[in-house]
Amino acid sequence: MQFLVDTLELWRVEATVEAAGAPCVAVVQVDKRAIAWIERAAVTDMTFRWIVRFAVDSLSDPTKARARPCTSLVGLLNALRSGLKVERGSALRVAAAPARGA
């Protein structure tokens, strides 16, 4: 939970994170309105680890939310950034490493 709070602060998003009842782990609220629910995927699900559900229009109802499954924590953060419309610049670029001894 604290990790999500710190993440939103890192993104400079004014939102709160609340604990939520199963199957949700947390719910993200903006202006006291729930906009995203975070769930752990079923243990038997070998592909996805997390599911993020985004509120559709003004409905704060997780059962009517748009679901986005994520394969990892990195995917979960990507989904949240996308849903919250957070622009953090370019994705990772890897440059050639400097030669040993150069």
Place this chain on the structure above:
Amino acid sequence: MIPVSIITGFLGSGKTTLLAHMLRDPAMSRTAIIINEFGAVGLDHDLIETSDESFIQLSNGCLCCNVRTDLVLTLIDLASRRSAGTLPCFERVVIETSGLADPAPILHALMTDSGVCESYALDDVITTVDTVTGLSTIEKHPESVRQIAVADRIILTKTDLAPAGTAAICKRISSINPSSPVTIAINGVLDASTLFRSLGPHSVDILESVSKWMPPESANGKSYGHQHTEEISTFCIVREQPLHGVTLALLLSALADNCGADLLRMKGIVAITEEPERPAVIHGVQHVYHAPVWLDHWPSDDRRTRIVFIGRNIRQTWVLALIDLLDAEVSDQTMRLGATAGAI
């Protein structure tokens, strides 16, 4: 590959004086110089004596704002003329940025542009800081903080004018970038081999430089951090347990995706579960990272992961939690896949 060094530093901090002295050193004889001046009429190039045409003046604006059109094309053109024999066979390039330049876009271009990377490799970033005005410049101009943050080496200038201020400015510099050594230049004079990694004895092995990155605070086995003005913070993550190789890849991706331009500089040495004898050296500027360099052995008895971060609005606790969560996820996934393989 031709090593490229960048000399940066705020306006009036002594970049040109330093470079002018450097170029009198015979060791610098095969050096191409690129000078960027902000303003329609450049002066710096008149202050530097050069005897050949391996000298380019870019005076149509700030280098970091025109990096694609100016610097990249200039470097490619230089390499092409060197290959064709129409330029002396220079062995290194030194770029002096304008005093207002943000070095990050320049580093990005040097690290990622395919045309540039064919011929050049970024060697080091040298930042000059003026002892007389440095403290106030750091407080007033975020460009100055960024120039110090990305430095591999910091040169303190004008100490003869304000000897009493040396300790204070050194302390401030260290709070921004604790891992880069600070050297004092007396009247702008410094030995070239002290300044440029490609000329110095420390070029022999990356191992030697790895331990120098790590601030003394990391030796006590705990992560530590400093918070500055302008939300700039410097901290070091120290971790006893090694990381899975996949965790490292995920970590670099997560840092780039989530911190963006707020991550000014990150470098460190990482213990990898699958390669316990071979640590990975990582090095990044904002969202651009060098591919990890795998050392043949640990540089010292200290085999812990140690990563130094310099960034804006980035919490040390967030990075620590991110690493722990990612590695736990990878461990769990490995176990799950192992269980599945067993079932099959």
